[in-house]
Amino acid sequence: MLVVQKFGGTSVADLERISSVCDIVSKSVDSGNSVVVVVSAMSGETNKLIGYANELSDNPESFELDMLLSSGERVTASLLSIALNERGVLAESMSGRRAGIVTDATHTRARIESIDPKPLQEALDSGKVVVVAGFQGVNSDGRVTTLGRGGSDLSAVAIAGALRADLCEIYTDVDGIYTTDPRIEPKAKKLDRISYDEMLELASLGAKVLQNRSVELAKKLQINLVTRSSFTDAEGTLITKESNIMEEPLVSGVALDRNQARVSLGGVCDRPGIASDIFGRLAKSSVNIDMIIQTLGVDDKTHLDFTVPINELLDAKPIVESFVNRGEIEEASYDENICKVSIVGVGMKSHTGVAAKAFATMAHENINIMMISTSEIKVSMVIDEKYAELAVRALHGAYELDS
Amino acid sequence: MLVVQKFGGTSVADLERISSVCDIVSKSVDSGNSVVVVVSAMSGETNKLIGYANELSDNPESFELDMLLSSGERVTASLLSIALNERGVLAESMSGRRAGIVTDATHTRARIESIDPKPLQEALDSGKVVVVAGFQGVNSDGRVTTLGRGGSDLSAVAIAGALRADLCEIYTDVDGIYTTDPRIEPKAKKLDRISYDEMLELASLGAKVLQNRSVELAKKLQINLVTRSSFTDAEGTLITKESNIMEEPLVSGVALDRNQARVSLGGVCDRPGIASDIFGRLAKSSVNIDMIIQTLGVDDKTHLDFTVPINELLDAKPIVESFVNRGEIEEASYDENICKVSIVGVGMKSHTGVAAKAFATMAHENINIMMISTSEIKVSMVIDEKYAELAVRALHGAYELDS
Numbered sequence: 001m002l003v004v005q006k007f008g009g010t011s012v013a014d015l016e017r018i019s020s021v022c023d024i025v026s027k028s029v030d031s032g033n034s035v036v037v038v039v040s041a042m043s044g045e046t047n048k049l050i051g052y053a054n055e056l057s058d059n060p061e062s063f064e065l066d067m068l069l070s071s072g073e074r075v076t077a078s079l080l081s082i083a084l085n086e087r088g089v090l091a092e093s094m095s096g097r098r099a100g101i102v103t104d105a106t107h108t109r110a111r112i113e114s115i116d117p118k119p120l121q122e123a124l125d126s127g128k129v130v131v132v133a134g135f136q137g138v139n140s141d142g143r144v145t146t147l148g149r150g151g152s153d154l155s156a157v158a159i160a161g162a163l164r165a166d167l168c169e170i171y172t173d174v175d176g177i178y179t180t181d182p183r184i185e186p187k188a189k190k191l192d193r194i195s196y197d198e199m200l201e202l203a204s205l206g207a208k209v210l211q212n213r214s215v216e217l218a219k220k221l222q223i224n225l226v227t228r229s230s231f232t233d234a235e236g237t238l239i240t241k242e243s244n245i246m247e248e249p250l251v252s253g254v255a256l257d258r259n260q261a262r263v264s265l266g267g268v269c270d271r272p273g274i275a276s277d278i279f280g281r282l283a284k285s286s287v288n289i290d291m292i293i294q295t296l297g298v299d300d301k302t303h304l305d306f307t308v309p310i311n312e313l314l315d316a317k318p319i320v321e322s323f324v325n326r327g328e329i330e331e332a333s334y335d336e337n338i339c340k341v342s343i344v345g346v347g348m349k350s351h352t353g354v355a356a357k358a359f360a361t362m363a364h365e366n367i368n369i370m371m372i373s374t375s376e377i378k379v380s381m382v383i384d385e386k387y388a389e390l391a392v393r394a395l396h397g398a399y400e401l402d403s
Numbered sequence: 404m405l406v407v408q409k410f411g412g413t414s415v416a417d418l419e420r421i422s423s424v425c426d427i428v429s430k431s432v433d434s435g436n437s438v439v440v441v442v443s444a445m446s447g448e449t450n451k452l453i454g455y456a457n458e459l460s461d462n463p464e465s466f467e468l469d470m471l472l473s474s475g476e477r478v479t480a481s482l483l484s485i486a487l488n489e490r491g492v493l494a495e496s497m498s499g500r501r502a503g504i505v506t507d508a509t510h511t512r513a514r515i516e517s518i519d520p521k522p523l524q525e526a527l528d529s530g531k532v533v534v535v536a537g538f539q540g541v542n543s544d545g546r547v548t549t550l551g552r553g554g555s556d557l558s559a560v561a562i563a564g565a566l567r568a569d570l571c572e573i574y575t576d577v578d579g580i581y582t583t584d585p586r587i588e589p590k591a592k593k594l595d596r597i598s599y600d601e602m603l604e605l606a607s608l609g610a611k612v613l614q615n616r617s618v619e620l621a622k623k624l625q626i627n628l629v630t631r632s633s634f635t636d637a638e639g640t641l642i643t644k645e646s647n648i649m650e651e652p653l654v655s656g657v658a659l660d661r662n663q664a665r666v667s668l669g670g671v672c673d674r675p676g677i678a679s680d681i682f683g684r685l686a687k688s689s690v691n692i693d694m695i696i697q698t699l700g701v702d703d704k705t706h707l708d709f710t711v712p713i714n715e716l717l718d719a720k721p722i723v724e725s726f727v728n729r730g731e732i733e734e735a736s737y738d739e740n741i742c743k744v745s746i747v748g749v750g751m752k753s754h755t756g757v758a759a760k761a762f763a764t765m766a767h768e769n770i771n772i773m774m775i776s777t778s779e780i781k782v783s784m785v786i787d788e789k790y791a792e793l794a795v796r797a798l799h800g801a802y803e804l805d806s
Contacts, residue, residue: 056418060488067477072474
């Protein structure tokens with residue numbers, strides 16, 4: 001089997017951890033696998049370098065940042081390769097450049113355009129484990145680029161795609177995807193399998209194990225992704241296509257997102273295109289709108305409610321206020337004390353009554369639902385933040401996720 | 404004027420030091436110079452990485468070490484470039500690869516084979532300061548290589564040669580070349596100028612400011628080299644060709660090398676080729692022989708005395724003993740408590756009595772001279788180590804180097 005194994009910063013935090021990674025890699029090699037390893041910088045390194053750059057400049061050039069930040073992964077790659085060779089596991093490190101990873105020219109958040117699998121394949125064919133510095137590539141101009149947050153995961157998935165690997169394992173300090181956050185509901189259970197789409201919904205809803213970009217790429221390339229811990233032997237969670245999941249659960253997980261704020265607009269003027277104006281201006285300022293609800297009040301006036309990430313509320317306010325000042329909106333209020341709880345599951349597609357059960361559960365706990373949005377595989381509800389944990393636990397129990 | 408400025412590890416040890424380097428570079432730019440900067444890793448970084456590698460393996464692969472060690476200079480180069488840009492000095496960092504530095508394939512101590520000046524020249528032509536990561540290049544296979552000890556100096560000199568620069572400034576924490584070690588003789592004076600050949604003799608004799616490889620390359624390329632401190636404004640020492648030095652002093656400096664041991668062989672058998680056998684075997688084991696003296700004793704037996712670096716004595720002993728065991732040498736003794744003092748000066752070539760004065764000075768101080776060797780511009784004497792400082796001060800005074 002051809003396996004790509006990716007180890008994040010905490011998994012290679014020091015020489016002892018690198019040694020543990022050697023155990024994992026050599027175990028995979030011993031079981032007959034061909035292995036490509038993708039590594040992040042040792043934890044803390046990237047932040048240290050960013051700290052340096054920010055002390056030196058308020059606005060460091062992005063291509064200089066890439067030159068700077070790409071060094072951490074190179075260090076880990078060579079150290080791991082040295083450690084593997086010392087154990088008799090033939091290994092070779094490669095920079096992103098050497099591994100054939102070509103990106104666009106968007107420094108600090110480049111997109112992978114292509115991977116030439118030849119150098120990787122040749123090294124694999126000669127019986128070597130290849131250790132690739134993650135998070136980096138080169139643009140067509142030959143300059144080093146980095147891939148932004150979660151970049152090493154992307155490197156791993158893209159390499160798995162280029163090599164048509166059987167499996168891409170993402171090792172972190174978390175042992176898989178859970179039915180909900182175990183810190184909120186201790187009865188939360190680790191999922192054996194989950195579909196790409198469910199994972200995408202869970203990640204965007206606040207389950208921070210994998211970045212959406214990696215899951216999207218894995219879905220596109222149809223790569224079987226496993227997320228597991230490098231600190232334990234426990235099996236992780238397989239993220240795969242829906243057809244690989246035998247028994248589709250109604251609901252796979254309950255996600256919580258505390259990072260939302262609600263904007264409520266009352267008395268929105270009745271001019272055609274007013275909503276498009278408001279949301280157009282917000283989009284232009286890079287404010288991400290999540291849920292939108294438009295209602296006609298008893299007073300015959302239009303109400304518009306929407307949610308934005310809390311840290312974008314500051315950007316959103318002046319835009320909204322400009323409409324208020326122009327008299328096109330009568331009143332605007334902002335509420336940061338909300339949260340969004342969601343249930344996610346591919347089984348919803350073919351079953352009815354899933355959403356109704358969620359609403360009933362909320363009602364039973366006397367939790368007022370402020371906003372609702374649904375997709376094929378998800379029901380999201382905005383509620384008062386103080387009920388966050390209660391709602392998660394109640395839903396987790398209602399869908400019997402602890403059994 | 405086109406200037407190459409090289410800053411060593413202590414000169415870029417932290418962000419404050421990097422800021423001081425900015426002062427020096429921008430001052431040079433302000434005075435109308437085109438500037439290429441070559442930087443080492445922040446002090447301590449390279450040793451930290453080597454420490455990691457050695458903890459992971461007794462024998463790390465040399466190309467992995469190069470991948471590992473080349474990262475430190477990249478970090479400094481981008482940080483310095485960021486700092487320069489922040490001050491409005493247009494700058495761009497380049498890895499050894501990007502700066503066109505091609506080496507042979509001898510990982511960890513590669514030799515520079517060629518430099519394509521085009522990328523550097525283009526950046527300079529566009530009005531930028533180019534900050535090059537020192538100590539590194541790529542081999543013809545595209546792999547990163549490093550140049551070994553003093554590698555960043557070599558990068559600087561080679562770049563100066565490729566660009567036909569007017570000056571190559573080597574910034575360290577020492578403000579120039581002194582007539583002798585000021586810790587031994589406080590009256591030691593900084594030299595304004597010194598010839599390449601004198602510098603080569605002084606360096607190989609223990610004045611550790613510049614590595615011989617860099618001076619040799621500067622001599623070959625006829626690059627005016629200045630060594631000076633990044634911690635003070637003081638003018639440094641110009642190392643240049645002899646014809647640029649107006650008044651040639653008889654003696655430029657007194658050097659001390661404590662790092663030698665003496666091997667004395669008594670009763671060496673009279674077989675033809677015996678010396679060649681002994682020194683051939685030693686050379687094969689990479690033992691560096693410095694001085695050799697062969698004498699015919701009163702007992703009609705041949706004595707052979709030679710010096711080796713102290714840290715190679717362990718390798719030399721078993722080889723010597725094998726000849727003793729075979730009966731080809733009657734007795735061997737080893738003395739680590741010796742040192743070598745030397746006087747160096749291009750003026751010796753055209754003046755007589757320079758060596759005689761050295762011997763007279765030793766005699767006056769009652770210091771026994773065990774071995775003597777001379778070249779056109781140098782007289783070296785091996786003496787008991789306990790007289791080291793006394794000999795240095797006496798010679799320094801005898802040649803009036805303090806005036």
